[in-house]
Amino acid sequence: MGSAVERTDEHVREYLIYRGFTSTLKHLDNDIKTDKEKGFRVDKIIEQLQQFVVSFDLCGLKEYWLYLDRRLLCRLEDVYRSTVLKLRTSLYRYYVIHTIQKGNLEKTQEFFQKQASELQSQVEWRDWFILPFIPAPEQNPAFSPYFSRQWADTFLVSLHNFLSVLFQCMPQPVLLSFDAEVQKTTSLTEENERLCQLLFALQMESRDQREVDEMVHHRLPIYVQNMDRLGDTDLDLVLSQRPVGTATTPSRNFFSTFLPQGRRTPGKLPLFAGGSSPIQASVGRKDPPGGQPAKSKEPFQANEGKPVSSQASSSEPKSSLSTNQPTNQSTNQSTNQPTNQPSHPRHKKIQEHEKERKELFSKPTSQIPERRAETGEVEPLAETSGEPPELCSYGAAEGGGLSTEQPFIKLSQEEYGEHHSSIMHCRVDCSGRRVASLDVDGVIKVWSFNPIMQTKATIMSKSPLLSLEWATKPDRLLLLGSGVGTVRLYDTDAKKNLYEMNIDETHPRILSLACSPSGSSFVCSAAAVSRSGSVDSAAQLPIPVSGQLLLWDTKTVKQQLQFSLEPEPVAINCTAFNHNGNLLVTGAADGVIRLFDMQRYESAMSWRAHDGEVYSVEFSYDENTVFSIGEDGKFIQWNIHRCGVKQSEQVLPQDATGPFMLSGYSGYKQVQVPRGRLFAFDSEGQHVLTCSSSGGLIYRLTNGEPALESMLPLGGHKAPVVTVDWCSAVDCGTCLTASMDGKIKLSTLLAQSC
Numbered sequence: 039m040g041s042a043v044e045r046t047d048e049h050v051r052e053y054l055i056y057r058g059f060t061s062t063l064k065h066l067d068n069d070i071k072t073d074k075e076k077g078f079r080v081d082k083i084i085e086q087l088q089q090f091v092v093s094f095d096l097c098g099l100k101e102y103w104l105y106l107d108r109r110l111l112c113r114l115e116d117v118y119r120s121t122v123l124k125l126r127t128s129l130y131r132y133y134v135i136h137t138i139q140k141g142n143l144e145k146t147q148e149f150f151q152k153q154a155s156e157l158q159s160q161v162e163w164r165d166w167f168i169l170p171f172i173p174a175p176e177q178n179p180a181f182s183p184y185f186s187r188q189w190a191d192t193f194l195v196s197l198h199n200f201l202s203v204l205f206q207c208m209p210q211p212v213l214l215s216f217d218a219e220v221q222k223t224t225s226l227t228e229e230n231e232r233l234c235q236l237l238f239a240l241q242m243e244s245r246d247q248r249e250v251d252e253m254v255h256h257r258l259p260i261y262v263q264n265m266d267r268l269g270d271t272d273l274d275l276v277l278s279q280r281p282v283g284t285a286t287t288p289s290r291n292f293f294s295t296f297l298p299q300g301r302r303t304p305g306k307l308p309l310f311a312g313g314s315s316p317i318q319a320s321v322g323r324k325d326p327p328g329g330q331p332a333k334s335k336e337p338f339q340a341n342e343g344k345p346v347s348s349q350a351s352s353s354e355p356k357s358s359l360s361t362n363q364p365t366n367q368s369t370n371q372s373t374n375q376p377t378n379q380p381s382h383p384r385h386k387k388i389q390e391h392e393k394e395r396k397e398l399f400s401k402p403t404s405q406i407p408e409r410r411a412e413t414g415e416v417e418p419l420a421e422t423s424g425e426p427p428e429l430c431s432y433g434a435a436e437g438g439g440l441s442t443e444q445p446f447i448k449l450s451q452e453e454y455g456e457h458h459s460s461i462m463h464c465r466v467d468c469s470g471r472r473v474a475s476l477d478v479d480g481v482i483k484v485w486s487f488n489p490i491m492q493t494k495a496t497i498m499s500k501s502p503l504l505s506l507e508w509a510t511k512p513d514r515l516l517l518l519g520s521g522v523g524t525v526r527l528y529d530t531d532a533k534k535n536l537y538e539m540n541i542d543e544t545h546p547r548i549l550s551l552a553c554s555p556s557g558s559s560f561v562c563s564a565a566a567v568s569r570s571g572s573v574d575s576a577a578q579l580p581i582p583v584s585g586q587l588l589l590w591d592t593k594t595v596k597q598q599l600q601f602s603l604e605p606e607p608v609a610i611n612c613t614a615f616n617h618n619g620n621l622l623v624t625g626a627a628d629g630v631i632r633l634f635d636m637q638r639y640e641s642a643m644s645w646r647a648h649d650g651e652v653y654s655v656e657f658s659y660d661e662n663t664v665f666s667i668g669e670d671g672k673f674i675q676w677n678i679h680r681c682g683v684k685q686s687e688q689v690l691p692q693d694a695t696g697p698f699m700l701s702g703y704s705g706y707k708q709v710q711v712p713r714g715r716l717f718a719f720d721s722e723g724q725h726v727l728t729c730s731s732s733g734g735l736i737y738r739l740t741n742g743e744p745a746l747e748s749m750l751p752l753g754g755h756k757a758p759v760v761t762v763d764w765c766s767a768v769d770c771g772t773c774l775t776a777s778m779d780g781k782i783k784l785s786t787l788l789a790q791s792c
Contacts, residue, residue, distance in 0.1 A: 043078050046213060080201045084194060091133050094145045099133060110204060125200065127162055128193045135184050138175060146170045231489065444750055445725065446787040451754050454782040456483050456493055461776035463714040466765040467508040472530065474516055475782060476506050484530045487784055495533045507551035517560060519548025525562060527592060539595055545586050550612050556619035558593045565609035582627040585609030599639055612654050616661050623664050625652025631666060633678060645682035648672060653696065654716035659723020667716045671695045686745035693731040698758045700778045710778060714761030721766030725749065727773055729759040733783065734775040754783045
């Protein structure tokens with residue numbers, strides 16, 4: 039509700055400016071500055087109450103609580119009145135305990151003197167009047183629970199939850215519901231576009247199926263088309279003129295056109311949904327194990343000028359087009375004909391032709407021969423559910439066999455080529471509508487890919503840029519970290535800089551940025567200029583670069599705090615929040631992973647993870663583990679409940695971990711240290727996308743050894759991929775792979791379950 043109020047205030051302010059109501063706008067700004075409800079932001083209300091407690095302002099604390107009571111709490115039903123009284127009692131106790139913990143006994147006595155008339159009649163305060171006279175109240179059994187950190191945290195969380203539910207249940211004005219209507223309209227528009235694409239795909243599939251049916255009808259063999267009116271002599275003539283290797287052009291299912299070229303099996307006959315196909319003819323021979331070539335089996339063979347009957351064909355060896363129907367069934371069909379038909383020999387032959395035709399069209403799909411383009415051999419396909427094999431298998435492996443099932447179909451792959459130098463960062467925003475990409479020349483492109491690929495904004499920077507990150511609220515804002523100690527906040531809709539924050543002159547390199555999902559704050563990693571330490575031997579590592587980890591607020595544009603980095607200040611290369619912003623994981627240049635508690639703003643645990651620098655870290659889908667990639671080329675999964683315990687480890691090739699290298703003519707060589715995200719997960723956290731020399735590579739996470747199972751190479755690049763991202767905001771997941779030649783490939787995947 040707080041974010042909706044802020045956006046509504048902005049719309050109202052914009053409307054007043056448009057109408058020229060400047061005096062009204064001034065009054066609105068003044069009222070917003072003195073707003074005690076803090077725009078219905080619960081975190082700001084709790085922060086205001088804590089500020090009164092910290093400053094020992096008892097009068098301010100009482101007045102603020104009375105205002106909340108008159109404005110909000112008194113309107114509740116009587117059943118909630120006891121809860122409100124308990125919260126007020128806990129708030130006063132929280133104040134008293136704080137005065138004793140800080141050793142300010144004067145404020146403690148002042149509280150009981152001013153509140154004596156109000157509290158002496160309440161049973162829950164009867165024993166608290168002796169509190170100022172107890173030498174060590176924190177050791178007294180009656181008061182010791184209130185001095186624990188657990189009680190204070192429980193009270194603050196309870197108050198936060200109570201106010202949050204209260205604000206959500208309040209009746210909202212029509213103007214405030216505008217934001218919800220906009221979000222609803224946006225979601226409906228996206229759903230409509232998705233359904234339109236699905237409808238278009240189904241229409242295309244239906245049209246292709248009709249074309250296939252028409253093609254099959256027009257391309258029936260002559261002896262099948264004219265079977266009803268051919269006599270013995272005509273049939274023998276057609277069979278003698280028809281070449282043995284005749285085969286029709288194979289057709290593909292609609293979805294198979296979206297598959298990669300390398301995954302299509304050439305020369306396969308189409309599988310029809312009805313389980314039968316008119317083009318079920320033999321197109322080659324397969325030699326038996328003995329080495330003697332087998333005789334070619336045709337549906338109809340010329341034998342002394344007569345077609346082969348069903349009884350004769352059933353007694354011969356089983357061929358690729360042998361029928362599954364019993365012989366007596368066809369016999370019964372022929373004997374159950376009406377007896378009043380003329381017994382002319384020509385009519386008998388027509389009946390036999392009709393019987394052979396029915397047997398031909400009744401062949402099951404599982405016995406359609408598969409022609410190998412390389413050898414011309416024929417071997418039966420495995421029985422399937424009527425779908426083309428490209429949709430349920432990974433495709434033909436290099437050794438000729440079929441590999442494991444593929445979880446995704448690559449529907450399409452597009453290229454964004456507006457950059458002219460190597461990419462450093464490439465990130466999708468939270469809504470999945472915009473992409474921001476940064477190259478080594480400091481050029482930033484903001485572009486969209488749905489429904490068409492289009493550049494929205496181009497940002498040119500005079501100072502070198504090292505990092506970027508999308509803001510969480512609102513998602514149109516972009517954070518840009520430079521190499522001169524500044525962070526800019528850029529509005530991608532208005533296409534202008536909102537403001538620039540000076541971080542630290544002694545640590546000018548902004549290596550990493552991460553926005554909290556639950557607020558307006560962001561974490562900034564600042565490092566000193568790179569320097570190499572004194573190396574006494576080849577085995578000794580360079581001295582890590584000094585750095586700082588800072589927390590900033592985009593609303594106030596001020597630094598909130600500086601995190602403690604132990605054992606020494608070191609450059610943080612990568613940062614990542616969990617889903618609610620309560621945890622922060624970082625990877626540093628000294629090879630140590632640090633996990634921070636964002637409720638207490640302190641380090642919860644740290645451990646040495648890699649030999650060398652940590653390049654990229656991410657939380658797992660269930661947030662019980664952390665994944666990391668380091669300079670040692672290892673992809674490791676760590677248990678965050680047991681410090682430094684590995685759950686799995688996998689050695690990756692150098693083209694997946696860096697440093698990345700691009701060679702050119704005349705001995706030219708370009709080397710790039712990893713800056714952006716080296717791996718990304720899908721929406722369910724079961725598959726991971728990594729870098730490679732020719733494109734992205736998708737692995738499946740396993741619980742055993744090896745930890746990663748190769749599933750699908752995306753390909754498409756001619757230079758090493760240096761950063762990846764995986765957007766799962768829509769049903770069709772979108773993989774972004776950016777390379778050193780400035781090309782960004784956007785691969786659209788469709789998840790499937792075979």
